[in-house]
Amino acid sequence: MPFPVERLSRLRAHPVLRAMVRETRVTGDDLIYPLFAVPGSGVRREIGSMPGQYNLSLDHLAQEARRAADAGVRAVIVFGVPERKDGAASGAFDARGIVQQAIGVIKRAAPELAVFADTCLCEYTDHGHCLVFGKDNRYDPAATLETLARTAVSQAAAGADVVAPSGMVDGMVAAIRAGLDAAGFSHVPIMSYAVKYASGFYGPFRDAVGSAPAFGDRAGHQMDPPNAREALREAQLDAAEGADILMVKPGLPYLDILARLRERFSHPLAAYQVSGEYAMIKAAARHGWIDEDRVVLETLTALKRAGADLILTYFALDLLERKRIAA
Ligand code: PBG
Ligand code: ZN
Numbered sequence: 001m002p003f004p005v006e007r008l009s010r011l012r013a014h015p016v017l018r019a020m021v022r023e024t025r026v027t028g029d030d031l032i033y034p035l036f037a038v039p040g041s042g043v044r045r046e047i048g049s050m051p052g053q054y055n056l057s058l059d060h061l062a063q064e065a066r067r068a069a070d071a072g073v074r075a076v077i078v079f080g081v082p083e084r085k086d087g088a089a090s091g092a093f094d095a096r097g098i099v100q101q102a103i104g105v106i107k108r109a110a111p112e113l114a115v116f117a118d119t120c121l122c123e124y125t126d127h128g129h130c131l132v133f134g135k136d137n138r139y140d141p142a143a144t145l146e147t148l149a150r151t152a153v154s155q156a157a158a159g160a161d162v163v164a165p166s167g168m169v170d171g172m173v174a175a176i177r178a179g180l181d182a183a184g185f186s187h188v189p190i191m192s193y194a195v196k197y198a199s200g201f202y203g204p205f206r207d208a209v210g211s212a213p214a215f216g217d218r219a220g221h222q223m224d225p226p227n228a229r230e231a232l233r234e235a236q237l238d239a240a241e242g243a244d245i246l247m248v249k250p251g252l253p254y255l256d257i258l259a260r261l262r263e264r265f266s267h268p269l270a271a272y273q274v275s276g277e278y279a280m281i282k283a284a285a286r287h288g289w290i291d292e293d294r295v296v297l298e299t300l301t302a303l304k305r306a307g308a309d310l311i312l313t314y315f316a317l318d319l320l321e322r323k324r325i326a327a
Helices: 014-022 058-071 098-109 141-158 172-182 202-209 229-240 252-264 273-288 292-306 316-321
Strands: 031-037 044-047 050-057 075-080 114-119 160-163 191-196 245-249 267-272 310-313
Touching: 014 292, 031 058, 031 098, 031 316, 044 202, 044 245, 050 058, 050 098, 050 202, 050 273, 058 098, 075 098, 075 141, 075 202, 075 292, 098 141, 114 141, 114 316, 141 160, 141 172, 160 172, 172 191, 191 229, 191 310, 229 252, 245 252, 252 292, 267 292, 292 310
Parallel strands: 031 050, 031 075, 031 310, 075 114, 114 160, 160 191, 191 245, 245 267, 267 310
Antiparallel strands: 044 050
């Protein structure tokens, strides 16, 4: 039998040819590195369920930002653990709050970094929800949207280059856009966590910032994992409200969603490889059951191939520092 005329393996044998016909590449330009700021000084505490990731006080945060920029990291996203939590989430919009200070510290240590700020209330509320509740302990939409807008404005005032509302609160993008514009920050883009599923993969993150809900869960406002068409409606609403970048979260379990958004939207798309995805890879690699570098690159490539322009990943610094990807 002769070989078939079309024989795709011809372009796979030589490493140069393989590289030349490669359709997807992950580089430092694609990645956003998450950082966790905590109060105090001298704190560099490893997060138990996220080996290699740390809660950092501002002094260590400055060092980490410098180190990241030197390694070729282009962008970071900042989360904060406040000194005190309360019902009004007042730590979220405090001009001297942990994230506002962290933004300033990062900007001074590494001015070339693009600084994203996660805009949500769950790290700042005593009940751990992304919402503000009224006197009768019922969700107060107006107070929630007003608090989110104030939070975004305080982050922009502190120097954030992008604000990233992550609470899946209806109307959050419009409220934040209006708040930013009214405060003179019409140039600050919004990256919306537009399609965020109620996922078990956020467990380690809630450890890191102590934001597990004290009662109930987030299934009332985050998306139901079985739903895909609804994701397109969520993305459509946030796009109409003025989101500049649309995010899908988590990453790997939702590649189909990412691919469907890619077909429908010309916006830049982001994918969040979340804490649980990170923890799974780390745990299996520690046992010697998978090759960490290989699997990390394969997952990030999959996210790009499915349609992501930007990827939020805890692996960003390590990959760049060890030159596993091009800066
Ligand atoms: C806050 C927020 C969460 C994450 C990012 N922003 C947690 C949540 O919704 O419970 C998760 C990130 C991760 O797991 O890495 N709304
Ligand atoms: Zn939240």
